[in-house]
């Protein structure tokens with residue numbers, strides 16, 4: 001074997017090993033002699049220990065170390081310089097602000113006595129487990145006062161993710177206001193010349209999921225939402241590559257994401273001593289959570305992991321975790337049906353006959369779920385009125401929803417409808433009756449956005465009212481699906497129905513009540529599925545995904561823009577939850593129906609185009625492509641995703657893109673390839689595949705035989721080392737190739 005061939009096969013072996021679906025075991029081991037814990041979380045090891053001061057230190061986070069006894073006990077760090085005390089230089093697992101802490105605190109508290117100093121010391125530990133997970137609870141306590149902090153660590157069978165969260169209990173006799181209450185801090189190994197590179201996601205309305213990347217430097221980088229919800233502007237996910245340079249499928253990556261749909265913050269901080277810590281949880285901005293004696297606060301979970309398999313494997317670990325643990329129905333969440341939504345066809349102008357016509361056309365294409373969007377209720381003619389009045393508009397649907405729902409069912413589809421339960425238009429009966437239900441500071445102006453105000457979901461009466469009208473809507477109509485929208489962020493977050501000292505609890509209570517409504521609805525209506533939408537992708541996080549089966553990632557449905565948005569999205573979330581509609585060509589550019597379909601097939605396929613404008617040829621093309629998608633749906637939605645050629649990313653324009661999905665048993669793979677624009681005569685490069693069984697043989701089934709120049713059958717190793725030769729030409733060309741394992 002030549003040196004080149006040997007190197008190539010070695011890298012295939014490494015790639016194949018990393019592609020194993022996280023087979024290594026999970027465990028939490030306590031070594032009382034050394035007072036340390038070693039957590040094996042699939043492909044990585046995490047360790048922490050108690051030092052002589054009784055502080056809990058981070059000891060290790062990185063590649064798996066199977067011999068747990070090799071990990072040495074924690075030792076207190078001496079003072080090296082009076083300007084950076086050990087409080088600051090010790091990599092504490094959960095640092096309280098006190099005793100000279102200058103780095104980002106996890107906990108900052110003010111006692112009603114005036115004390116603001118907290119120093120946490122180890123008390124004890126205990127562990128529990130159930131069939132699928134093992135949980136460690138480490139109890140810490142302030143050195144003087146019974147302010148007790150439980151640090152939780154949980155590993156899940158078959159998963160390479162560690163979940164961490166915290167409960168803070170006020171066992172003192174005085175009130176304590178928590179100004180910071182983070183979920184956890186993750187410390188990176190302090191390696192010389194570490195050369196870490198951070199990745200995070202930013203965006204705006206219709207421009208979410210921009211993958212930002214930059215070297216980590218001394219100082220802090222903050223990604224956050226102060227908006228009361230997750231936000232389009234940043235997403236609670238991070239990944240840090242390094243220390244050695246990596247490519248998409250190789251090299252160390254530390255990653256994490258929060259499970260919270262309210263205001264949140266992640267701070268990536270590198271100290272002057274090059275210690276990197278990532279602290280995340282509730283956003284401390286305007287937080288001030290008051291704990292009366294006996295009260296406690298639990299933080300959202302902060303999930304983290306490590307892989308040696310590059311950014312690609314980091315994403316696949318998260319996808320697998322979301323499918324296996326987070327989503328409703330996990331570990332076997334249902335596949336997403338192919339959906340038609342009439343919003344872009346009709347906007348607010350919905351009505352019985354128009355919806356009938358669209359439903360018939362959608363059914364003819366093979367669509368499985370028909371959704372009526374905004375406009376069906378109250379006095380809703382445009383976005384100025386109606387939110388809050390959730391009765392069927394009789395001018396638009398004189399016979400109620402039943403005839404449409406019956407027709408949709410007769411056509412073999414299930415039925416869904418749009419709601420925006422957290423909002424109220426001042427021009428609505430609900431607001432006229434209950435103006436105090438809107439989030440506000442009494443006597444202050446109420447800032448409108450899209451002519452609407454927020455209902456204060458922290459109020460128990462608002463929660464009950466909302467649950468009941470939703471329950472009635474779903475009980476009285478045969479509704480399978482709710483698209484739950486949310487079209488503005490908070491302003492004037494007042495809650496005057498509770499004492500002033502408790503009013504800031506709105507940041508936590510609102511989100512818990514939102515989750516409660518979703519859970520009660522799903523419990524009472526087990527077949528009901530809910531999508532999280534917030535003017536596009538403004539509410540996508542691992543908190544909402546515990547209660548909703550899918551998300552709407554963006555109001556931008558331009559196919560080329562979508563390639564980049566979907567690429568960013570895939571770093572943090574599984575394609576199985578990503579709704580993607582084929583719509584009419586947007587104002588920006590004209591793309592073929594095939595191009596638009598193939599882009600939408602990278603996630604959970606939907607159609608939002610105005611089918612009344614489809615020609616018979618369009619209908620035939622769409623029908624074939626819907627049928628094609630059904631043959632690859634489980635592979636795309638629940639398989640392993642490989643980003644083969646990245647589309648344009650901020651600062652890195654690209655003329656091409658290619659993505660591959662491999663079924664978990666590696667019997668099927670599908671490759672989507674796109675060409676934005678071609679320089680004259682420039683051939684499409686070879687597309688090397690990933691994740692196949694190198695020894696197996698795969699046969700190619702191209703969507704369009706003319707676009708495939710490769711032979712039809714070869715080994716997995718050939719497709720991964722040599723690659724596919726595709727023939728894509730001109731502007732906005734695209735193709736798909738399915739590989740089926742033959743033996």
Ligand code: DGJ
Nearest residue numbers: 343373374533535536555
């Ligand atoms: C914003 C959503 O993202 C759209 O898909 C649509 O449902 C509109 N709201 C309706 O008002």
